Amino acid sequence: MRFTLLGSGTSTGVPIAGCQCAVCQSKHPRNFRNRTAGLIELPSGFTILVDAGPDLRHQCIAHRVTRIDAVLYTHGHADHILGTDDLRSFNFISRKRISCYGTTETLASLRRAFSYIFDPEPMYLGGMLAQLDLHDFEPDGILKIDEATLQVFSLPHGNVNVTGFRIGELAYLTDFKGLPAAAEPTLRGVKHLFIDGIRYEPHPTHNSIDEAVEIARCVGAERTYIIHTTHSVDYETVNPALPEGVELGYDGLKLAFSA
Numbered sequence: 001m002r003f004t005l006l007g008s009g010t011s012t013g014v015p016i017a018g019c020q021c022a023v024c025q026s027k028h029p030r031n032f033r034n035r036t037a038g039l040i041e042l043p044s045g046f047t048i049l050v051d052a053g054p055d056l057r058h059q060c061i062a063h064r065v066t067r068i069d070a071v072l073y074t075h076g077h078a079d080h081i082l083g084t085d086d087l088r089s090f091n092f093i094s095r096k097r098i099s100c101y102g103t104t105e106t107l108a109s110l111r112r113a114f115s116y117i118f119d120p121e122p123m124y125l126g127g128m129l130a131q132l133d134l135h136d137f138e139p140d141g142i143l144k145i146d147e148a149t150l151q152v153f154s155l156p157h158g159n160v161n162v163t164g165f166r167i168g169e170l171a172y173l174t175d176f177k178g179l180p181a182a183a184e185p186t187l188r189g190v191k192h193l194f195i196d197g198i199r200y201e202p203h204p205t206h207n208s209i210d211e212a213v214e215i216a217r218c219v220g221a222e223r224t225y226i227i228h229t230t231h232s233v234d235y236e237t238v239n240p241a242l243p244e245g246v247e248l249g250y251d252g253l254k255l256a257f258s259a
């Protein structure tokens with residue numbers, strides 16, 4: 001299987017529009033971060049998008065995504081769902097509907113934000129609406145998408161719950177603060193860990209970088225990639241300062257992994 005990190009930035013993206021700080025003015029390519037999202041390609045070519053944020057169109061063009069068969073939504077925050085309308089492009093290409101997976105809580109947010117797609121006007125006369133099928137799943141357990149088996153678990157993120165998952169050698173944990181003890185055994189010894197670590201300063205609903213590093217150490221992750229980082233995180237100063245086996249995730253990071 002292959003994984004591509006389509007975006008590694010926090011909800012505003014980096015640079016933040018209008019911000020004059022050094023990181024937002026930086027020309028270093030890894031200080032350009034689209035909203036956090038990922039792409040899983042199965043050996044058959046079946047492709048699962050992880051979150052459809054507001055940068056989806058740009059991400060698909062930049063990373064030459066030609067196929068999306070399914071979407072796994074981690075939660076219903078704007079930076080993870082607002083690209084949903086752009087899934088239409090992949091309906092046009094494949095002439096197939098796209099299966100969208102989320103917990104009941106996540107799908108409720110998606111239905112609210114995109115009521116024109118999921119509850120269309122009977123007399124609608126515009127262009128083709130996105131052709132999406134919603135599938136809910138239990139927050140903790142096994143989720144099968146095509147040939148892929150994902151172990152899903154719930155992560156605390158303020159007053160919403162976020163879906164974290166492990167698929168073989170890879171785990172993806174965005175938008176949360178503090179790992180619930182119940183999720184630890186699922187993550188033990190994971191080879192590639194993508195984990196929210198927004199910045200060094202503490203945050204009420206996201207791990208700090210130090211908290212993320214501690215979780216990675218605790219579960220014995222081989223290789224850790226910090227994601228969902230904000231504009232106080234300068235790639236050139238923070239990345240070299242991270243402990244062995246830990247690095248900042250960056251847009252376009254690609255790796256191969258096994259089931």
Ligand SMILES: [Zn+2]
Nearest residue numbers: 011077079175
């Ligand atoms: Zn987010």
Ligand SMILES: [Zn+2]
Nearest residue numbers: 019021024231
């Ligand atoms: Zn800034």
Ligand SMILES: [Zn+2]
Nearest residue numbers: 075077157175
């Ligand atoms: Zn969030």
